[in-house]
Amino acid sequence: MKAVLFDMFGVIARLQSPESRAALQAVAGGDPDRFWEAYWAQRAPYDRGDVDGPAYWQGVCADLGTTPDERLTRDLIAADLASWSEVDDRAVALLAELADRGVVLGLLSNIPEELAARYEATQPWLERFAVRGLSCRIGSAKPDAAAYNWCLRELGLPPGEVLFVDDREDNVRAARELGMRVHLFTGPEALRTALRAVLETGPA
Known part of the structure; x- marks a missing residue:
């Protein structure tokens, strides 16, 4: 070797802790199961660099039937990054x-x-x-x-x-x-x- x-x-x-997942979910609001389904369904292009953070969250929110404003997008990105930073x-x-x-x-x-x-x-x-x-x-x-x-x-x-x-x-x-x-x-x-x-x- x-x-x-x-x-x-x-x-x-x-990996994301239950606490960090709850914090991210609190920012997003809505039904948790629908949120996490959309979160992972949109993740592969984000990981590959095909889209940036704002575009990723636009896609997630579109799956949930909402349109995030600039502040919510910023808060979602921050909470997501924090959830993966331990x-x-x-x-x-x-x-x-x-x-x-x-x-x-x-x-x-x-x-x-x-x-x-x-x-x-x-x-x-x-x-x-x-x-x-x-x-x-x-x-x-x-x-x-x-x-x-x-x-x-x-x-x-x-x-x-x-x-x-x-x-x-x-x-x-x-x-x-x-x-x-x-x-x-x-x-x-x-x-x-x-x-x-x-x-x-x-x-x-």
Whole structure:
């Protein structure tokens, strides 16, 4: 193994908490089930960078039969970004350990531009990644093969020399089908154990 390619949300950064989801829903108003259906139905183009934040929220609200004004759009974007901004310090510490051992680190994240810019402005540990495959910048998102292949090209490595780490089974399955080694993330300690097995002969 020459490199570890990390997912971000659900691995390094936390998924939306019940509290942050409630805060976002409070800004949006209306029926929660309809809101979250529209939220996810419109998300893929936003993650790929096909639309920006205001256009995304226009689409979500259109699905709900409403038209947001500038202030509501701004508030929705702010609440959405806040809901994805909590980081797991244990995972960040593991990144530092791997980098210190000489392991090449890559990142493959489904992330919209506004959130990518927020992380770049606030999270210095992003500099540890030799390759950052941010869906909004590469024009493809997991589990599309194009997203993984972009990272492999940038890493300059064949699939079998890269370990892909993600918390979603569909994303892990897609990486495995391309020939990558995979780890379905359930927590930092389980990942640490898995990494120990592949690194026990020394730095990659």
